[in-house]
Amino acid sequence: MNKLKASLFAAAAAVTLAAGTLAPGAASAQSTLRIGLAEDPDVLDPTLARTFVGRIVFAALCDKLFDLDENLKIVPQLATAFEWAGDNKSLLIKIRQGVKFHDGEPLDAAAVKFSLERHKTMQGSNRRGELAPVDSVDVVDPNTVKLNMKAPFAPLIALLTDRSGMIVSPKAAQAAGANFGAKPVCAGPFKFVERVAQDRIVVERFADYWDKGRIHFDRIVYLPIVDAQVRLANLKSGQLDFIERMAPSDVPGLKNDSRLKVSKIVEIGYQGITINIGKSDRAQQNPLGKDPRVREAFELSLDRQAIVQVAMDGEGVPGNQWVAPTNSWYAKSVAIPKRDVAKAKQLLQQAGVTNPSFTLMAANTSDAQRIAQVVQAMAKEAGFDVKIQSTEFSTSLNLADKGDFDAYVLAWSGRPDPDGNLFSFHACKQPLNYAGMCKPELDELINASRVELDAAKRAKIFEQIAASVAKERPIVYLFHRHWLWAYTNKLSGLRTIPDGLVRVQDLKVN
Amino acid sequence: MFNFLVQRLGQIIPTLFFVSILIFGLQQLLPGDPAIALAGEERDPSVIAYLRAKFHLDEPIYVRYYYWLSGVLQGDLGESVRIQKPVLDLIVEKLPVTIQLASMAIVVAMVIGITMGVVSAVKKDTAWDYAANVIALWGLSTPNFWLGIMLILLFAVQLGWLPASGYVRPSEDLGQNIATMVMPAFVLGNAIAAVMMRHTRSAMLQVLGADYVRTARAKGLSERVVVMKHGLRNALVPVITLGALEFGQLLSGAVLTEQVFSVPGFGKLIVDAVFNRDYAVVQGVVLVTATTYIVLNLLADIAYFLVNPRLRA
Numbered sequence: 001m002n003k004l005k006a007s008l009f010a011a012a013a014a015v016t017l018a019a020g021t022l023a024p025g026a027a028s029a030q031s032t033l034r035i036g037l038a039e040d041p042d043v044l045d046p047t048l049a050r051t052f053v054g055r056i057v058f059a060a061l062c063d064k065l066f067d068l069d070e071n072l073k074i075v076p077q078l079a080t081a082f083e084w085a086g087d088n089k090s091l092l093i094k095i096r097q098g099v100k101f102h103d104g105e106p107l108d109a110a111a112v113k114f115s116l117e118r119h120k121t122m123q124g125s126n127r128r129g130e131l132a133p134v135d136s137v138d139v140v141d142p143n144t145v146k147l148n149m150k151a152p153f154a155p156l157i158a159l160l161t162d163r164s165g166m167i168v169s170p171k172a173a174q175a176a177g178a179n180f181g182a183k184p185v186c187a188g189p190f191k192f193v194e195r196v197a198q199d200r201i202v203v204e205r206f207a208d209y210w211d212k213g214r215i216h217f218d219r220i221v222y223l224p225i226v227d228a229q230v231r232l233a234n235l236k237s238g239q240l241d242f243i244e245r246m247a248p249s250d251v252p253g254l255k256n257d258s259r260l261k262v263s264k265i266v267e268i269g270y271q272g273i274t275i276n277i278g279k280s281d282r283a284q285q286n287p288l289g290k291d292p293r294v295r296e297a298f299e300l301s302l303d304r305q306a307i308v309q310v311a312m313d314g315e316g317v318p319g320n321q322w323v324a325p326t327n328s329w330y331a332k333s334v335a336i337p338k339r340d341v342a343k344a345k346q347l348l349q350q351a352g353v354t355n356p357s358f359t360l361m362a363a364n365t366s367d368a369q370r371i372a373q374v375v376q377a378m379a380k381e382a383g384f385d386v387k388i389q390s391t392e393f394s395t396s397l398n399l400a401d402k403g404d405f406d407a408y409v410l411a412w413s414g415r416p417d418p419d420g421n422l423f424s425f426h427a428c429k430q431p432l433n434y435a436g437m438c439k440p441e442l443d444e445l446i447n448a449s450r451v452e453l454d455a456a457k458r459a460k461i462f463e464q465i466a467a468s469v470a471k472e473r474p475i476v477y478l479f480h481r482h483w484l485w486a487y488t489n490k491l492s493g494l495r496t497i498p499d500g501l502v503r504v505q506d507l508k509v510n
Numbered sequence: 511m512f513n514f515l516v517q518r519l520g521q522i523i524p525t526l527f528f529v530s531i532l533i534f535g536l537q538q539l540l541p542g543d544p545a546i547a548l549a550g551e552e553r554d555p556s557v558i559a560y561l562r563a564k565f566h567l568d569e570p571i572y573v574r575y576y577y578w579l580s581g582v583l584q585g586d587l588g589e590s591v592r593i594q595k596p597v598l599d600l601i602v603e604k605l606p607v608t609i610q611l612a613s614m615a616i617v618v619a620m621v622i623g624i625t626m627g628v629v630s631a632v633k634k635d636t637a638w639d640y641a642a643n644v645i646a647l648w649g650l651s652t653p654n655f656w657l658g659i660m661l662i663l664l665f666a667v668q669l670g671w672l673p674a675s676g677y678v679r680p681s682e683d684l685g686q687n688i689a690t691m692v693m694p695a696f697v698l699g700n701a702i703a704a705v706m707m708r709h710t711r712s713a714m715l716q717v718l719g720a721d722y723v724r725t726a727r728a729k730g731l732s733e734r735v736v737v738m739k740h741g742l743r744n745a746l747v748p749v750i751t752l753g754a755l756e757f758g759q760l761l762s763g764a765v766l767t768e769q770v771f772s773v774p775g776f777g778k779l780i781v782d783a784v785f786n787r788d789y790a791v792v793q794g795v796v797l798v799t800a801t802t803y804i805v806l807n808l809l810a811d812i813a814y815f816l817v818n819p820r821l822r823a
Binding site for chain 2: 040041042043045048049050051052123124125126128129130178179181182195196197198199200223224225226227229230233234236237238239392393394395397398401412413424431432
């Protein structure tokens with residue numbers, strides 16, 4: 001009886017095996033760049049996309065109106081120039097001439113208008129919030145669009161260096177509707193070939209790319225490999241040419257490997273601890289949420305350099321603001337406080353709580369867990385009793401959203417303009433304001449920073465905001481990670497741009 | 511025969527119904543709001559509201575179950591929210607990968623497990639026996655992900671004989687396809703081989719002590735014929751049953767091994783879906799796995815019925 005059952009299973013297996021092995025293989029001799037990703041990207045539609053890793057693939061597929069350089073300066077891409085007009089309430093953008101989409105359609109002002117409106121109105125669009133300040137888009141002439149706003153909006157151009165600035169083929173987008181992400185058609189250097197979920201995304205060189213002289217590969221294959229060690233093993237064994245987000249602990253091991261190179265970039269995001277100071281009633285039930293002195297004591301108990309050393313193997317830079325000290329928008333007047341346990345104890349005494357206890361929620365990822373453990377040990381020396389609550393990531397977000405936490409180890413991947421790291425976190429009632437801070441005078445400053453187009457004046461406003469946030473401590477910023485890239489030493493032309501995305505222009509194998 | 515079939519089919523429908531309720535119900539126990547998990551880093555309130563409405567997340571659980579079930583009955587398993595692809599397409603894409611991996615793993619397990627089991631039974635209480643037992647214990651107690659990474663470091667990084675991870679479709683390059691699957695199949699098979707070795711050993715010892723084996727020896731048959739023909743054949747029955755059970759289990763996806771070797775099978779699909787709260791994918795994959803299991807059981811039962819006259823009475 002059992003035997004029969006078993007042979008049925010075996011027969012089914014044999015048939016499938018045979019069926020799977022019929023067609024012969026055909027190897028390609030094209031020049032292919034193989035990139036190992038840390039995760040499988042989400043949907044490849046610039047309007048709907050949500051993940052950081054997806055943006056790495058978009059860098060090959062979809063050109064944007066503007067791009068960033070190594071110093072986060074804005075440089076032209078599909079746009080050639082811009083100009084603020086009408087009391088700075090509209091932005092005129094000149095579109096590059098002669099650009100074609102992957103389907104051969106011309107990229108003109110009408111196409112730009114179509115894409116921006118799609119970002120603004122499509123159901124489920126993740127760009128709607130970013131582009132909310134833009135009221136309407138006008139086609140001035142075939143090569144010029146005008147974006148109209150109610151008030152000047154300083155972060156706008158930086159937004160157009162990311163997914164909001166990606167232009168899709170109107171014809172393809174209209175034909176595909178909500179399924180555009182299954183076969184995106186843009187105007188980037190590579191066009192979409194195929195995607196096997198959790199296995200690979202293949203793109204091939206677009207012959208009519210406007211800047212094709214800078215493209216030196218026929219194909220790029222993006223392979224999501226979640227385990228950092230396995231990703232590195234693939235690079236070492238030659239199956240990959242490039243990997244993103246190498247584990248910090250693997251860096252020393254590569255020093256003696258002459259076949260591989262490592263690049264480090266300070267991220268535009270941050271790692272920090274968000275403190276519930278007003279998100280829910282729970283803020284008032286805990287000395288940390290209730291009393292700014294306790295938060296100051298908590299911050300003084302931390303040694304950021306040591307946290308970077310222990311939690312990240314030294315691969316990061318300490319920080320105390322939403323942008324890194326290396327960023328031009330960093331407020332130098334608000335320096336990183338030095339660890340001072342004696343002063344921390346003194347502050348706790350003043351606050352009348354010598355042994356405050358709170359729960360530190362941390363997602364069950366290795367980074368968050370290590371940060372939580374180091375923080376716990378350091379704070380203990382000042383008298384804090386920190387209880388770590390390890391929580392699965394999605395669940396932790398939900399608890400944060402409900403205000404069901406005291407403190408939360410949370411990272412932000414960062415946006416090129418400081419506003420993207422600031423507004424949604426510290427302005428009243430914003431979706432990412434998990435701390436629940438709401439100060440009208442701070443809101444005024446933040447809004448002023450959004451309408452000020454003069455960089456020097458804007459930097460002055462950021463200094464005031466930084467001073468105010470550093471006093472209130474809704475988020476205790478800890479450090480900024482290094483994006484760690486490892487790649488074969490044959491690869492040249494790699495540009496280290498702080499947004500952590502791999503630009504494929506100029507990349508070549510020698 | 512007709513009555514038997516009707517009876518068995520009659521049992522399948524309530525079973526599947528119960529399974530569907532279980533799948534749907536367990537899924538709802540996952541903490542966290544799927545709309546927040548799916549809304550991405552920005553967590554734009556308008557996106558969250560849109561996702562809630564699209565997936566009926568604000569409606570009672572029985573209403574959502576009704577929507578899902580009526581879709582399933584029409585052959586629509588829903589769509590992955592994360593990558594916007596029909597769940598059925600994803601399953602069709604992953605199923606051959608999982609079946610191939612499971613089949614290769616079972617072959618590895620049988621070759622290693624049965625050989626070692628026979629050797630240790632025939633050479634009972636000798637160094638061979640002890641060695642086989644130690645290897646079996648090692649196989650059972652080695653974590654798959656650790657063994658996987660060690661194999662990658664040795665065969666891909668140090669020796670460069672095999673690709674470190676990934677998957678190549680057999681239609682693209684059969685040699686590469688086998689090369690990418692060897693290590694994960696070995697890791698999976700290795701753990702099962704240990705159990706199989708223990709089963710083979712005890713079954714062989716029992717059989718080798720039986721009267722007909724003594725008769726065979728008395729007839730003057732060579733030891734080789736006694737062991738292979740009279741012994742092993744009879745001892746294999748429970749081992750093959752075990753293999754079939756393990757195979758069924760492998761079909762539901764080998765989560766850790768697939769993750770380490772980046773094999774795009776069911777295991778990876780379902781784990782990613784759970785973490786991203788991609789409900790439709792989880793439900794679809796579990797439903798398909800459960801149905802396959804039930805159908806294979808039904809086929810086996812029908813085969814027994816046809817072969818075994820006693821069941822027909």
